[in-house]
Amino acid sequence: MARGAGQGLAARLQRVAGFARRPELLAFLPAATLAAFWYGGEGALVVTAFLVPAAYALAGILGGPAAPALRPSPRDGTTGLPLREAAVAALDRALAEGAASGRATACLVLCLAEADDLLARQGHAAFARILRRTGERLESALRRGDCVARLDGAAFAVALAAVARADLEAVLQIAARLQATATEPHAIDAATVHVDAAVGFCLGARAPAPGGAALLAAAEAAADAARRHGPGAIRAFTPEMAAATRSRSELRAELARALDEGRIVPFFQPQVSTDTGEVTGFEALARWVHPARGILPPGDFLDAVLAEGLSERLGEIVLFGALGALRAWDMAGLAVPAVAVNLAAEELANPRLAARIGWELDRFDLAPGRLTVEILETVAARSGEDVVVQTVAGLARLGCGIDLDDFGTGQASIGAIRRFGVGRIKIDRSFVARLDVDPEQQRLVTAILSFAERMGLGTVAEGVETAGEHARLAELGCGHVQGYAIARPMPFEETAGWIAAHRARLAAGARLAAPPAPAPARRPAGGRGAGA
Secondary structure, eight states: OOHHHHHHHHHHHHHHHHHOGGGGGGGHHHHHHHHHHHHHHHHHHHHHHHHHHHHHHHEHHHHHHHOOOOOOOOOTTEEEEOHHHHHHHHHHHHHHHHHHHHOEEEEEEEEETHHHHHHHOOOHHHHHHHHHHHHHHHHHSSSSTTTEEEOOSSSSEEEEBBBBBOHHHHHHHHHHHHHHHHHSSSSEEEEOOOHHHHHHEEGGOOSSSSSSSHHHHHHHHHHHHHHHHOOTEEEEOOOHHHHHHHHHHHHHHHHHHHHHHHHHHHHEEEEEEEEETTTEEEEEEEEEEEETTEEGGGGGTTTHHHHHOOHHHHHHHHHHHHHHHHHHHHHHHTOOOOOEEEEEEHHHHHHHHHHHHHHHHHTOOOOOEEEEEEEEEEHOOOSSSSHHHHHHHHHHHHEEEEEEETTTTSSOOOHHHHTTTOOOOOHHHHHHHTTTTTTHHHHHHHHHHHHHHTTTTTEEOOOOOOOOHHHHHHHHHHEEOOSSSTTTBBBHHHHHHHHHHHHHHHHHHHHSOOOOOOOOOOOOGOOTTTOO
16 A cells, blocks of 8 residues: 555656646746745745755656757768758658648759869869858758758758648759759859759659658669759659669679679771771770670760779770770781770879880880870860879870860860870760751851861861761861761771771772773774874
């Protein structure tokens, strides 16, 4: 019985303690203190001052452990934004609220385009300022309940709080607004910096699996698809995107083994003269001969190569295959003048690259002028890349040809062209498409060719896919062309047969185009001359 009475007293004290911990009681504390002084004088005031804190302390003891304080979520040191975990938690809350109230949510992921190039051109301090301002702009464009979080690299996640309407049209409008906000120019050290951004999003109702983590992963897959389509693209998640993401992950896992086993090899695409039609060289292009998926172009695995730090390994394979092909063509008497290889920025940042290429040329007993090195215009446009400049200059001094690839897309200055020792520019395929029927394209290409002529540079147009484009480039004065209209990239084993067939076509065309031989003069009847 005593035990039951004790338990009852403890329960009553617990209820009193719970009541005493209610925060609204603090509103009466000034009135209680004043009443104690009014009715009891200074002594009552002193007792009240000690009694009230003691009562709250007792309530805390009797009420058990206090609820743990909410631990603030970790934040990104550059932007001050919360990280991925906060976005997932916000999406989980929005999904739960939506399930209870019939509301909806969505997740958006915004990626700044060509972040590595932006970092290289502007430097770490300016890049950090761009990221910080982008985060601030996104926050200012959203409601108070929405969450903006920093993801890896130059990407941001936006978790929308549950709303009455979050259908495809509404979220697409939000995506466009966020993209416009993020791509407003940045003023950096008295210069204006322009950035592009791709946006992907997924509606809560279309997530491939329950939970905020799955919804965020779907938005990331959509953002990756948007980034691959173009820097200003916006894409909504589809199940096919998830399959593509899994496929790339699988390829990434296979990449190193494929390089070691020789399944990534150079294919060769010919370049021909627009004047004579003769083969003036081949470009070596990496291809992955996959046992299950067939021949994969670089776009399917180059991101994985960069992510795994295997750019130099891939470059070595392509260079070795290109120089070996030149040597084999020479031995077969095919007289291919040169071969071109692409060098990534990561390879050009190696200060020993020029010496290594010189050693490889000696090893194959090839003159340096027979190797053309292609560098992207975006690489040439960078400022402060001293090691890259020295590497390319070393290759030029060695005697290698230097082609500026994708000309017209990277805003390389005239100074950069001179500094890199460029001998030829490659007109990007975006300017070649529909050249034979689009007057605007013709004006652009004419301007590029005029610039090249004034600078004393050779020209080659890539991505030539029709006979009309080929003919128009020849009329405008472009020196060389390559593309599907001439030939698709082919394995080395097929090049000798293609060269022989191409030269046979040229010879047949020359015979058809030759004027007929003059007919022999007839002798007059009787065998006498006209004046006889």
